Amino acid sequence: MTGPRTVRGRLPLVVALAALVTVFTATVPLLRDFFDLRVYYGTVHTWVRHGGRIYDYRVPGTPYGFTYPPFAALALLPLAPMTRTCAIAASLAVNLAALAVVLRILAGPGWRRHGWYRWSLALCGLALFEPLRDTVSFGQVNLLLLALVLGDCRLLATGRDRWAGAGIGLAAAVKLTPALFIGLLLLARRGRAAAVAAGVAVAATGLAAWADPGASRFYWTRALWDTGRVGRLDYVSNQSLQGVLARLGEPDRALWAALALLVLCGWAVRARRAVAAGDWTAAFALTGAAACLVSPVTWVHHLVWLLPCFAVLVRAGRRWLAGTLYAVMCTSVVWLWVDGAPGWDGFLGSNAYTWITLGLLLGLPAGQPPVPRPPLARSASATAPAASPVRPTTVAARDHSALSSGAGAVAAATGAEVEEEDREPARSPSSDPTGSTCPAAAKPQSSSARASSYTASPPPS
Template identity: 45%
Template sequence: MDQGKKASIALLAVIAGLTAIAGCRWLYGLPLGVDSTVYRAGALAVLRGQPLYDPLLALDPESALELPFTYPPSAALLFLPLALFPAQLVWLLFAVGTVLALWSVLRRFSGTRPVLLLVLLAVLEPVWRSIGLGQVNALLMALVVWDVLPSRDRRYGGVLIGLAAAVKLTPLIFIPHLFLTGRRADGFRALAAFSGASAIGALVLPGDSARYWTSAVVDNRNAGSVGWVGNQSLHGMLARFGVTSMAWYAALAALCLLLGALLVREFHRRGDPRAALLVTAGCALLVSPISWTHHWIWVVALAGYLAGRRAAPAGAAAVFTGLATASVPGGGHRELSWSPIQMVLGNAYVLAALAAGAVLTVRLLIRPGGRDRTSRDRLSAKH
C-alpha cells in the first residue's frame, strides 16, 4: 500500500473517531468544546442583535464558564455559519479542521511520513488541548504557512495572512515578516485583506466595532490570570517572578522582536524560509501578553522541521507534553511562591523558546556565511 492510501486511511480513522465522540455527546446532551462554543455564541449574538462584548447569552455556563468573546467583529461575521449547527457539531468541525490543518503544515515542514509524525505528536499538550477545546489556532497557523510557504504561485500572496488576522490579531506579526523577507506586494495585500475585513465588520456591526477598537481590544479581562502557569509568554513569566512593571515587559518584548527580525533576515538570506517562519511564530508567542499553552500549536511545525535531526524532536516533545507545567502548583497566585526548580518547570515553554533563540543567534554569529544550501535544496525538493 502506497503512502497516499495509508495517509487517507489514517486521516479517515481519526475523523471517524472524532465524529463518534461528537455524536455521543450530542445524543446525551453533554457539552463539548469550550472555545468552539464561544465562537458559536458570538455568531448567535450577531444574529440576535446582542452585544458581542457583554456576557454572551448563548453560552452554556456548564461548558464555557462565562468566557468573553475576545475576537474582532470581523471574526464574529466569519463565524456566522456556526450558528446553523449544534455546539457538538461545531466542535467536530474545528476538531477535524485542526487535524487536517496540522497534517497540511507537517507536509510543508517534514517530507517524511507526516501522518505518522502527526499521530506521534498527539501526545503534545498544544495538540490534544486544541482539539479538546475546539480551538481555531491550528487553522490560523495553516493559513499563515500556506501563505508564507506556498506550493504554487504567489499571485494572491498575503491574503490568507490578512484573513487570519481578521479572526485573531496575533497573525498581524506575519505581515512584517513578509516585508522582512522582501515580499512587499504580499505584505500590502495582507494589510488590504485585514483592513477590508475590519471595514466590513465596522459597517455591519458599528457599535461592536467601536467598542472593540476603543476599549475591548485593550481590556485586560485576563489580568488576574496573567501570572497563571497556563500563560506561557514573557508577560506571564515576569508576573510569576513578581515583576509587575510594564517597562520590563516592553523592554524584553522589544529585544525579542529586534533579535527575531535579525534572525528572520539571516535565515531568509541563507535560503531557509521555514526556519525564518518559525522564528516569527516564536516571537509572536513570546511577546503576546497572553499565550495559553494551546497557542503553542506551532510546536507541530517545529517538530516537522526537526524531524530526523537526532535528539532534537525528542527534546521538543519532552518540553511540550505539558508534564513540566502540570507538575507545579498553579492558580490562586501560588506561582509567586515557586521554588527555583518550579520556576524552571513552570516556565518551560518560554525558557525553551528563549534558549532556542539564543542558540540560533550564537550559531549565526559564529558561522556567518552563505546560504544554507541543504535546507534550501530540501525545501525545493518537496515543493
C-alpha cells in the same frame, strides 16, 4: 531504528500504538469540553439569532465571553444554523483538515516517500503534543490560522507569490498575533506580499466594522486594551514573557516592553538571515516563536505555532534535540506548579514552555541545507559510476523551496524505516490551561471542571 519491516509486522504495531494513544488522550489529560467552541457558538447565536451584542455574551455560569476582533465573529457565522453537536463535528473536521495542510507543507514535496508506516507513527506522536491536543479539545482555531500562514510560506518559497500575504492577512484579522508575519514580509523586502497581507487584514476589519459598527468601536477602543477580559496574566498556562514576569510578581509594563523589544530585535536579525539564505520555513518558524514570546497572553494551546520549529530541527539533523523538546511539551509539566511557583524549581518548571520557545528562537538552525539521507544499497548493475576525485558529488547547498526540508520532517522525527517501495536514493532535498496530567482544581468553565482558555481564576461562587 530497528523494527518490523513488513506490513504484517507493522500493522499490529500501529493499531496497538493508536489504541494506547487514544486511551491516554481520552483519560489522562484533563479535557476541555470544547469550551472555546462554546464561546464562539454562543456568541454567534446571540448576535445573529437573538439580536444581542457580540461582546455581551457570557458562557452560562461563567464570566467569560468573546475576546477576538469582530471579524472573527463574522468568520464564525457558519456556526449560526448548526446545532451544538454539528458545531463540534465541524470543529473536529476543520482542525483535522488544517493539520493535514500544515503537515503537507512542512513535509515538502517528498512527503510520499515516507510511507503510511512512518506517517502513522508521526500522527500518534502528534496526538500527544499538549498544544495540539488542547487546540482540538477546546475547539480552538489555532491550527487553521497556522495553515493559512504556512500557505503563504509555501507560495513565497516556490516563487508563486502573486497572492502571497492573503493568508497572513486573514489570520491577523481573526487574531492579532499573526500580524508579526507582516513584519517578516517587510524584513524580507517583500513589499507586494506585505501590502497584500495588510490590505486583506484592513479589508476584513472594515467589513466587520460595516457589519457591526458598535462591536468594532467597543473592541478597538476598550476591549483590546483590557487584558482582564482574557484572564489572569500570572496563570501558569500563560507561557509568554509577560506570564513569566507576572508569576514573579513583577507587574511593570515597561520591563515587559523592554524584554519584548529585545526579543523582537533578536528575531529580526535571525529571520532576516534565514530569508537571505532562502530558508522561508525557518523564517516563519522563528516568527511564530517570537510572536508567542512577545504576546501578553500565550496560552499553552497557542504553542502549536512551534510545530514548524520542530520540523526545522529534524531537517537540520537534530532529531534528538527535537525529540527531547517535543517530549517535554507532551508531559504537561508546567501544571505541576498550577497552584503557585515558589523557589527556583518553580521558576524554571512553571515557565518550561517559555524557555523552550526562547531556546528555539535563539538556537533554531536557519539558512542551512537539509542533512542528506544516506544512500541506499543497490545492485552492482544499477550502481552509478563513482564521482571523480576532482569533482566529487555534492549535495545542494541550499533548499530553494525550504519546504522540502528533509521530506516529511515531522514524520521523520519518529525515526521509523521508510517503506521499501517508497525508498529513493539520497538527494538534496509547528486561553487557558491545556490537557494537564495534574489533578484538576475546581473550575466552572467546562463539564470537566477545568478553566477555559480565557481565564486563570474561577469566578466567585
